[in-house]
Amino acid sequence: MITRRAANAGLISSAFASAAPAFAVQEKERELPPPRMQGGKPLMEALKLRRSTREYADKPLPDQVLSDLLWSAFGVNRPSGDRTAPYWRHIMVIDVYAAMANGVWLYDPKRHALLPHLPADIRAQTGTQDFVGGAPLNLVYVAHGERMKDVSEADRRLYASVDTGFIGQNVYLFCASEGLASVFRGAVDYAKLNRAMQLGPEQFVTFAQTVGYPRG
Numbered sequence: 001m002i003t004r005r006a007a008n009a010g011l012i013s014s015a016f017a018s019a020a021p022a023f024a025v026q027e028k029e030r031e032l033p034p035p036r037m038q039g040g041k042p043l044m045e046a047l048k049l050r051r052s053t054r055e056y057a058d059k060p061l062p063d064q065v066l067s068d069l070l071w072s073a074f075g076v077n078r079p080s081g082d083r084t085a086p087y088w089r090h091i092m093v094i095d096v097y098a099a100m101a102n103g104v105w106l107y108d109p110k111r112h113a114l115l116p117h118l119p120a121d122i123r124a125q126t127g128t129q130d131f132v133g134g135a136p137l138n139l140v141y142v143a144h145g146e147r148m149k150d151v152s153e154a155d156r157r158l159y160a161s162v163d164t165g166f167i168g169q170n171v172y173l174f175c176a177s178e179g180l181a182s183v184f185r186g187a188v189d190y191a192k193l194n195r196a197m198q199l200g201p202e203q204f205v206t207f208a209q210t211v212g213y214p215r216g
């Protein structure tokens, strides 16, 4: 069930509404502070620092960091509503979910808010590697197959994966700039994660990406 406020405002697409699982009505969307959209390390320095990390400190991400991270990933960066990452045919295929200790949230780029999706900690189910369950955040990239009807199944996977890759690199570069750790992941039990995420029939997980503070 979607939150009443969001539903009344008509802000959640019917595709999302039909896929949205039970979440207590009293569960509120989580507003994020405005993203900073400035500062950080120069691009060349961030590129120099970009890497995959697989050891995470048990430390949550502050709201401002979460806000900046999600905006960098796939936030709105122009009045047109377009995003920090390019996307196939100008069709919004990918949703970014945040799996954290306090549940799974859907990032709504237009409102720059987190919408409640599942009141469960499914971090450990977002991948087959041990560190995923202990990291504070696992991004789960989910494609809307029903928005890609006129291309083959193979092309759906292809374009959804490319869209996801751009988002993933934004996340890597933001993390490099902020001293955060990240790893983009395909080592996922997709059938299990699709089930755990309670997705709509045509939705599918493309990849996941862990984010947190480096251990030590």
Ligand SMILES: Cc1cc2nc3c(=O)[nH]c(=O)nc-3n(C[C@H](O)[C@H](O)[C@H](O)COP(=O)(O)O)c2cc1C
Binding pocket: 050, 051, 052, 053, 054, 129, 183, 184, 185, 186, 187, 188
């Ligand atoms: C499509 C893709 C899938 C990946 N899947 C995993 C994964 O499941 N687990 C993992 O630890 N790293 C994964 N990686 C990260 C790569 O192993 C890593 O980028 C590569 O070893 C180079 O290391 P670097 O990112 O530190 O430069 C993946 C990277 C890509 C692009």
